[in-house]
Amino acid sequence: MPQKTVLITGATRGIGRGIAIGFQEAGYAVFGTGRNINAHKADFSWAKEKGIELLEADVSNQTAMEEIIKKIRTSHGRLDVLINNAGIAANTPASRITPEEAQKIIDTNFKAVFQNCQAYYLAQRKEGGNIINVASVLGMVGTTLASVYSGTKGAVIAMTRSLAIEWASSGFRVNAICPGFIDTDMTGMIKKREAILAKMLEFIPQKRLGKPEDLAGAALFLASDGASYITGQTLVVDGGLTAM
Template sequence: MYLPSFTLENKLAVVTGGTKGIGKAISLAFAESGADVVIIARNEKDLNETKQQIEELGRNAYTVCKDINQYDEIIEEVEEIRDGKAVDIWVNNAGMNIRSSAEEVTEEEWDRIVSTNMKSAFFLSQYAGRTMKEKKQGKIINISSVGGHTALRTGVVYAMTKSALIQMTKNLALEWGKYQINVNAIGPWYFPTSLTEKLLQDEDYVQAILERTPLKRIGKLEELTGAAVFLASDAGNYMTGQTLFVDGGMTIYGF
């Protein structure tokens, strides 16, 4: 490693939704950078596979098999895992989307998306902030979206929650800065994940995406993880309250 300030050696990181797509890529990147990782997800098979991959990188991996909305139970398990040690890094990555037009959104859809994307992220951040306050140091990273910054054609509730994460990031950074807790967000554009898989098989849809992307291609997951490692490491110590868009330039235009 050429820049020591980017190392995560001796750090304990927690990643929600850490077994697929962006969350898995971040979990493995943290392990490559030296961190031990707690991965939270619903599928035990996926958890075990990701755990093995982290351990093959020479780091410790811990699993919490819970739905993200069971945040009280998640907190209990993380408490047992950390066993009095500090949680150094917390990534709120777990999320969902239902691509209904505004007039088609149901109350059930609203509740599911808001609870998964926003409510759980707040209460888990609250817990992380309390543990980090004890040490007066820590990094919280919220995975937002370009949809939290600019309008999307569908998925209005999803976009609202991602916008809320950006504002939550600013407010928590302001409130917890005195404890040297850095709170930042990452706003991805299109990357290959389970949420985008079907969309990226639609050639017309992909063409519309590329027309709004100056780099004229879909992102690769490994092109996103550097931003996460930067924000989690000492290299990002003077950055807080910010949203780093990893979007191929999309937010230049809007959609």
């Protein structure tokens, strides 16, 4: 059987990196993206050692993303799984968020996810495919300092359902994963402030932040044949936060 392929956006660190390592260990040929790969601003030897190929592209650059999908299909014949993970947040009060800041969050977290889903569908429409969108529990429940971010994540959950229905007959499954609070750069501010962290842990039944690798199992399950009758769904990985 040919080796399966996966493309994970935003795989240079955090959740994307955790998912990339999980898929590599499960035998996939793994491709990831980030914005600063060629400038070597960070040490990517972990990826090289594991044979994970990191490619530079801003996720909102439609042409660059189409080229990456094409490159993988040329070298491996098909792209089995697309994981739209790249995202940004802004801990800014709703009254102070600027139009530019709001637009950047919308472009990265929602518009680019749609564009990548569309590019993947158009490239794979003869073979079918599997899309996993990384949304957030903040697309399901509210909190402070996350207005535009929450809006984009709620939109991704809704879009996931619609695409699942529209593309089901073409052999595509489209699902979302909603992480709770995961220990990455995005939540670094929380970890630095002990009082905020303690307050947050009060609300998480498992009493810990998630680890990036906690998301790998959920993504692998949705990518697997065992999930072949699951589409348009949202899998929450949050230590019980939203079960409260």
